[in-house]
Amino acid sequence: MPESRLVFGADGGGTKTLGILADASGTELARMQLGPGNPNIAGVDVAARNLLELIAGCCEGAKRSPHDIGSAVFGLAGVGGKTIRQKLQEALQTLCIPRGWSLIPMTIETDARVALEGAFGGGPGVVMIAGTGSNLIGKMPDGTIDSVGGWGRVLGDEGGGYFLGLETAKAVARDIDGRGEAKVLRALLADRFGWVSRDRIVASVYQEKFDLASIAPLVLDAAAEGDPVANTLLHKSARHLADTLAALVRRMPGISPVGVVFIGGLIDHDTVYARIVRDTISEVVPGAEVRPPLYPPVRGAVIMAQHLMQRK
Numbered sequence: 001m002p003e004s005r006l007v008f009g010a011d012g013g014g015t016k017t018l019g020i021l022a023d024a025s026g027t028e029l030a031r032m033q034l035g036p037g038n039p040n041i042a043g044v045d046v047a048a049r050n051l052l053e054l055i056a057g058c059c060e061g062a063k064r065s066p067h068d069i070g071s072a073v074f075g076l077a078g079v080g081g082k083t084i085r086q087k088l089q090e091a092l093q094t095l096c097i098p099r100g101w102s103l104i105p106m107t108i109e110t111d112a113r114v115a116l117e118g119a120f121g122g123g124p125g126v127v128m129i130a131g132t133g134s135n136l137i138g139k140m141p142d143g144t145i146d147s148v149g150g151w152g153r154v155l156g157d158e159g160g161g162y163f164l165g166l167e168t169a170k171a172v173a174r175d176i177d178g179r180g181e182a183k184v185l186r187a188l189l190a191d192r193f194g195w196v197s198r199d200r201i202v203a204s205v206y207q208e209k210f211d212l213a214s215i216a217p218l219v220l221d222a223a224a225e226g227d228p229v230a231n232t233l234l235h236k237s238a239r240h241l242a243d244t245l246a247a248l249v250r251r252m253p254g255i256s257p258v259g260v261v262f263i264g265g266l267i268d269h270d271t272v273y274a275r276i277v278r279d280t281i282s283e284v285v286p287g288a289e290v291r292p293p294l295y296p297p298v299r300g301a302v303i304m305a306q307h308l309m310q311r312k
Contacts, residue, residue: 005024005068005069005070005309006021006022006023006024006029006062006064006068006069006070007021007022007023007024007026007069007070007071007072007073007302007305007306007309008020008021008022008054008055008058008069008071008072008073008302008305009022009072009073009074009075009114009298009299009300009301009302009303009304009305010037010051010054010072010073010074010075010076010298010301011037011075011076011111011114011115011296011297011298011300011301012036012037012038012047012050012051012074012075012076012077012111013036013037013038013076013077013111014036014038014041014042014077014078015035015036016033016034016035016036016037017033017034017035017036017037017050017051017054017076018031018032018033018298019031019032019033019034019051019054019055019057019058019298020058020298020299020301020302021055021058021059021061021062021064021069022302022305022306024070024306024309026302026303026306028302029058029061029062029064030057030058030059030061030062031058031061031298032054032057032058032061034050034053034054034057035050036050037050037051037074037076037077038076038077038078038079039076039078039079039084039087039088040078040084041078044084044087044088044091045091045095047076047088047091048088048091048092048095049095051074051092052092052095052096052099052101055069055072055101055104056099066099066101066104067101067103067104069104070105070309071105071107071305071306071308071309072104072105072106072107072305073106073107073109073114073301073302073304073305073308074106074107074108074109074301075109075110075111075113075114075115075297075298075300075301075304076088076108076109076110076111077110077111079108079109079110080110080150085108088108089106089108092106105308105309107304107305107308109301109304111297112127112129112135112137112263113137113145113300113304114297114298114300114301114304115127115129115261115263115293115297115300116137116138116139116145116300117139117300117301117303117304118293118294118295118296118297118298118299118300118301118303119259119261119263119293119294119295119300120139120259120261120293120294121294121295121303122300122303122307123139124138124139124140124141124252124255124258124259125138125139125258125259125260125261125291126138126139126245126248126249126252126258126259126260126261126288127260127261127262127263128241128245128260128261128262128263128264128267128277129150129263129264130159130160130161130241130262130264130265130266130267130273130277131160131161131263131264131265131266132157132160132161132162132213133150133152133153133157133160133161133162134149134150134156134157134158134159134160134163134240134241134244134264135147135148135149135150135157136148136149136150136241136244136245136248137150138248138251138252138258140251140252141252141254141255146248146251147248148244148245148247148248149244153166158237158240158241158244159237159238159240159241159244159277160213160237160264160266161213161214161215161216161265161266162212162213163237163240164213164215164216164219164233164234164237164266165211165212165213165214165215165216165219166212167233167236167237168182168185168189168215168216168218168219168230168233169189169201169205169212169215171185171229171233172185172186172189172195172201173201176198176201181229182229184222184227184229184230185218185219185222185227185229185230188218188221188222189215189218192218193210193215216266219233219234220234220266220271220272220273223272223273223276224272231276234272234273234276235276235280237273238273238276238277238279238280239280239284241277241280241281242277242280242281242283242284242285243284245260245281245284245285245288246284246285249285249287249288256287257287257288257289258287258288258289259288259289259291260281260288260289260290260291261290261291261292261293262274262277262290263293263297278290
């Protein structure tokens with residue numbers, strides 16, 4: 001492969017997408033940020049156009065041609081299913097034709113996959129995701145990828161924001177019935193969401209499709225202020241995440257300790273929940289070690305693009 005060949009990596013979500021153009025060694029030549037890359041939010045065509053505009057913009061900034069790109073990897077939210085990936089791939093190929101870019105090899109990966117690659121610089125380890133949902137994805141020493149969790153809000157996602165919000169709503173319902181105690185959380189939800197009565201809560205959850213994950217930040221705030229019920233809910237959720245991690249670590253013999261990186265809005269910075277999850281992991285999974293990521297997800301996409309180009 002000629003040394004002039006370039007690689008491109010992108011990390012895209014529901015509001016913005018960051019792209020980096022790099023040389024074959026991974027040295028950054030240009031970067032650019034545009035709108036959403038999640039095809040479920042932006043639409044397939046808009047997401048595809050944003051990705052191609054990122055390539056065009058980065059190439060213009062580096063004064064290089066898109067024809068110099070030997071591999072491009074897009075790490076995107078919302079592309080976990082084969083159908084949506086296929087639709088986005090087809091849209092990219094169609095929109096490349098008028099640009100004359102039909103020969104650029106493009107690969108679509110999930111945002112979790114590129115986050116994993118960036119977190120450990122291409123090496124083995126686990127990323128624990130706790131945002132609206134939850135999921136764990138790990139890379140083995142031989143390069144194979146495995147995951148645990150990520151079943152969605154009906155079948156799983158324990159430890160994520162939806163789960164935590166649902167458990168909190170149940171605790172408030174028990175408090176209203178006199179079957180439990182959650183007065184602080186009940187008052188917070190009444191003040192923030194107008195949940196002042198049984199009828200209002202039932203209508204909100206069942207008729208108005210209330211976003212239960214939006215409750216999670218209130219639970220973290222209440223726990224930080226010392227509410228024991230909120231603290232108990234966070235410990236319960238953290239135990240689910242730790243048990244999920246234990247299941248994945250058991251599949252990773254020969255690594256000691258297994259590095260774990262937190263991503264997702266509930267734990268990717270210093271929150272009371274992140275601290276509880278960290279402590280719970282140390283108790284439940286002694287063979288795991290929580291670490292900061294080596295690189296951001298967009299760098300993980302670049303690393304994957306390098307590997308893909310080297311194999312061609």
